Amino acid sequence: MNDINKQNINKKNIDFFSKNSNYQDNINQIDTYKILYNEITKMVKDTNLLLDVGHGGSFDYDTTKVRKIVGLDLDEMIEKKAIPKNVKLEIGSALQIPKQLINFDIVLFVMLIHHLVGNNVNENLENLNKCIEESKKALSKNGNLIIVESCVPKWFYNIEKLVFKPTSYLINKFMKHPPAFQFTKEIISETLVKHGFKDIKLKNVRQGKFILQYGIKFPTVLTPVQTIIFSAKI
Ligand SMILES: C[S@@+](CC[C@H](N)C(=O)[O-])C[C@H]1O[C@@H](n2cnc3c(N)ncnc32)[C@H](O)[C@@H]1O
Numbered sequence: 001m002n003d004i005n006k007q008n009i010n011k012k013n014i015d016f017f018s019k020n021s022n023y024q025d026n027i028n029q030i031d032t033y034k035i036l037y038n039e040i041t042k043m044v045k046d047t048n049l050l051l052d053v054g055h056g057g058s059f060d061y062d063t064t065k066v067r068k069i070v071g072l073d074l075d076e077m078i079e080k081k082a083i084p085k086n087v088k089l090e091i092g093s094a095l096q097i098p099k100q101l102i103n104f105d106i107v108l109f110v111m112l113i114h115h116l117v118g119n120n121v122n123e124n125l126e127n128l129n130k131c132i133e134e135s136k137k138a139l140s141k142n143g144n145l146i147i148v149e150s151c152v153p154k155w156f157y158n159i160e161k162l163v164f165k166p167t168s169y170l171i172n173k174f175m176k177h178p179p180a181f182q183f184t185k186e187i188i189s190e191t192l193v194k195h196g197f198k199d200i201k202l203k204n205v206r207q208g209k210f211i212l213q214y215g216i217k218f219p220t221v222l223t224p225v226q227t228i229i230f231s232a233k234i
Contacts, residue, residue, distance in 0.1 A: 001118040010093070012178035013115060014075045016215065017056045023215060024078075027058040030217060031208025032227065036060055036110075036148065039205055039229060043146055044106055051104040051138050053094045053131075054112030060148075061110075063087060070101060094131040097138050107135040110148040113188070114180040117168060121161050124181045128188070132195045139234045145197065147230040150211075151185040156224045177215040185228050197232035205229055 017023060027033045040061035044050055047066045052059065055071035057078030063069055069087045071077075076089050083089065092098040094112060109131065116127035135145045152160065160181065168179035185202060192200050205227040211220045 001123050005119055008172070009117060009178060010074050012172065016177050018075045018077050019057065019079060023056070024058045026212055026217060027060055030210045030212065032211045032220065033060055035206055035208055036227065037062070039203070040108075040110065040146075040148060041065055043229065043231065044108065047105050049104050050106045050108060051101060052108045052110070053097070053135075054109060054115065057082070059084070059087070070104070072097065072101065094134060095127060097134040101138050103140045104138050104143055105140055106144050106146055107138050108146045108148075109135070111150065113147065113149050114182045115178060117179050117181050121164055121181070124164070128183060128191055129195070132191055132197075136195065136234055141234070143234050145192070145232045145234070147188065149188060149228055149230070150182055150225040151188065151228050152182045152224055153226075154184055154186075157182070157184050171214070175214065180214065182225065185226070188230060192230065192232045197234065199233040201231045203229045
């Protein structure tokens with residue numbers, strides 16, 4: 001992907017998510033994200049040092065249960081006064097995690113991976129590999145990567161692959177929300193194995209009546225997505 005396209009995708013993400021109180025309110029109010037809040041909190045509680053990549057200013061877990069959180073995103077994403085006291089913000093990309101961000105007990109990607117799109121499906125897959133490889137550099141010796149992601153079944157993935165180029169072009173042109181690309185849970189698991197992660201566990205999260213699709217509140221029954229929490233040890 002050339003630099004101009006990369007900048008465009010980054011700019012679309014910043015323009016949509018940065019200080020987007022509507023998105024942040026949706027995360028606080030929609031049932032699926034309330035369920036996720038509890039599930040993620042269970043997994044991160046009592047962590048000493050956590051890196052939340054693509055936090056979007058919404059931190060969908062109880063931040064008071066973690067000692068120190070570093071939030072990395074393409075922009076600060078949240079009003080300074082709304083940042084929890086134990087959170088420090090850094091600006092940068094999941095595809096090139098800043099070198100100083102090391103020794104984290106947990107690296108957390110919540111609803112990030114489907115945003116790491118390139119110009120075509122191969123570039124999307126490259127970005128999936130890249131962010132997982134980058135997480136390894138940020139993790140401590142016994143660190144844990146936690147990925148919370150909306151995954152799609154294989155039949156939907158095959159359609160998504162076919163239509164990705166025209167739909168992402170149209171979304172870029174006509175929608176405020178950035179283009180997205182969802183993987184199957186098998187592809188994410190295989191990528192973790194390929195990058196040497198061990199003890200990989202998957203949990204299907206119960207979804208509520210509503211879910212966000214392209215930033216729009218949608219009845220869950222009308223979408224094929226399944227929210228999965230992956231955890232993997234370095
Ligand atoms: C759907 S939001 C998720 C926000 C939050 N984690 C949550 O679950 O509510 C996706 C976030 O990923 C961020 N993002 C997109 N591309 C990124 C990249 N290359 N590096 C870091 N963050 C990125 C966006 O800016 C946005 O804040």
